[in-house]
Amino acid sequence: IYMDLVRHGHVDENYMAEQVRRADTTDGDIDTLSHRIAQIRTWTFVSNRPGWLADQLHWQEKTREIEDRLSDALHERLTKRFVDRRTSVLMRRLRENTMPEAEISPTGTVLVEGHHVGELQGFRFTADQSAGGEDAKAVRTAAQKALAAEFEARAERFAACANGDLALGSDGVLRWIGAPIGTLVAGDEALKPRLVLLADEQLTGPARDKVAARAERFVNFQIESLLKPLVDLKNAEQLTGIARGIAFQLVEHFG
Template sequence: MPRSPYMHLPPAARSRTVTAVLGPTNTGKTHLAIERMLAHKSGLIGLPLRLLAREVYGRIEERAGTDAVALITGEEKIIPKAPRYWVSTVEAMPLDLETDFVAIDEVQLAGDLDRGHVFTDRLLNLRGQSETLLLGAATVRPLLEKLLPGLNVVTRPRMSVLTYAGSKKVSRLPPRSAIVAFSADEVYGIAELIRRQRGGAAVVLGSLSPRTRNAQVELFQNGDVEHLVATDAIGMGLNLDVDHVAFAGNRKYDGYQYRQLTAAEMGQIAGRAGRHTRDGTFGVTGRVDPLDDELVEQIENHHFNSLKVLQWRNSRLDFASSASLRASLDVVPREDGLARAPIGDDINALEHLLRDSGISTMAKGPKAVELLWDVCQVPDYRKIAPANHAELLSTIYTHLMQDGAIADDWFTRQLAFADRADGDIDTLANRIAHIRTWTYVANRPDWLADPAHWQGVTRGIEDKLSDALHDRLTKRFVDRRTSVLMRRLRENAMLEAEITSSGDVLVEGQHIGNLLGFRFAPDAAAEGPDGKTVRAAAQKALATEIE
């Protein structure tokens, strides 16, 4: 068995093979990691989002070939026979691989209350044999230098300039703008307004499946719509051709409380404006007070307060008994710069389950306790109530302990709840959250009799729901006619006009009204800004026809 690259390293050994590449957004850090990985015979890269892992997997697959690359996230595993490169979410990084290269992206997330302890564990203990890159914001530098003595740090400047553009009403925002809000309701409200005023908007929420998110982003990228409305999900390395970022809010619920965004969080989001060497701007909408001078200066110059502590949780767990597992999870960090992470969903689930006498009786011996902890790792995508989630986990654990696998008929019944593509946006989003739980379960190698079959089934259902959700979002937030006409007018292109024998006027295939003699009557459904666009298109297209 080759020596695992994952070891609990003493501080003095931690910086071996490690370089930290730090800097603001748009410095090409992830691109550098991909190039460095491909220069080695083998490599593993950990990314902060499933969406981003999918994107990086695609980029590496294009260059190295499908057989050479594996993708591992909680809900998706694509593992060819002998992959040389592994792309993963940080949580799902395989810890038993021996690779020449390891990279961990967005390491400043080690300070995050929810997920930080996983990032901390990986940056302290997971290493490439020849090269390890830690990529992230400069805010984490003092703590990295403290915890990895002798660390080699490289800083990279931003490739383009970021400038504050003040406050603008949503209806006055320039083309290629991303508007950022902090709840689904706000996102939908703003997208609705833009549809009425500007022809439509693409919508990006963290809860969207990668397939829906990519289809929505494609609407924006290919110019079908000129505006994107998103939550702070866009702050995490998603590559978009955005020229301007507008904050429609500056408070968010972080899982614990409603609070102001920090300057560094605002910088991470604002930094999505401007790609490569193209400059970008950021500002606020009328819903938010203009930013004060000090904050503007911090964001424009990428100078933010350093992180005070990284979140830590003991990863040397003792599965001898449920009591020893609890005790090992209670261990506190002994190093300066590390703080014990708050109690997570998995520990809450463990406590819920162990209160059930049937479960605590079954959880005897190391194997049974380790399996119980594995079951507690199933994420609560549905976010209904902790007790409901615990009930689901209790059923899964009972199946595994009593029958050795989850019964196919029970699993089929669970999938049936989600396997319907009717309903509105919220209904479909809830079904996607539901199926993601079962996709995660199907991706456990030994929980079902035929995991590969069930992975295909759950993926098929998620794809079907994702396509339906994209369709509903587009129908609700994109006025196809207005967006097509606005795009063609903007491009200053010759508009293709067709007048039917009954006098219907079609421009670029869109019905815009009727020609009665020489008088044009716009479509009655086109009012407000829609009407303005339709009349402009008619004027341009009909001029030659009327002549």
């Protein structure tokens, strides 16, 4: 490049075309792709220097397209390396029949043995969507094993939480510190909706019962507090005849 600039004042485009052609392949491992990206960036730099090339715009577009392809290929290789390493670690822990170490961030990100495996929101775990095949099986199995104690601990915390930590939205979803816990569906009576827990099957036994009981207490409290006039109408045994019929209609239509 230097000699071309000194002798001719511009870069030989035939030479550049050959170098760019050599870099334009996505074969190879991570190191090979990284080296090619470094090469093509050199030619991207050349294409952006005023006066160095006759057809500057063409080479800018060409080198940018190649760099994008190489970057995508490198990302794919890096992802595969990460997945392979994660699968290897998790499968080894499962074979050893040891309890995998789990970390859960405040936002719900779940790491098992230092590897991202998914998200835990409330009592529902969502496995990493990039996992597939054997990796997906390893991720889910390891996560279930690692999160067993967390489900129990969360159930205890939820059962003891204050009303201020819970919120019932206009969409009928009950949330605990922002995480969906349950949803209301119509029950046999207007003022007695049924609560359906939004929880994995891993939440079972006494732990699930505690969560359900606390959630139902909060829902009942909300109904009795916010809809007290309707609750009183429903329970007004002194009403008879037309008055009782009107009261029934008011309760059924929430006012």
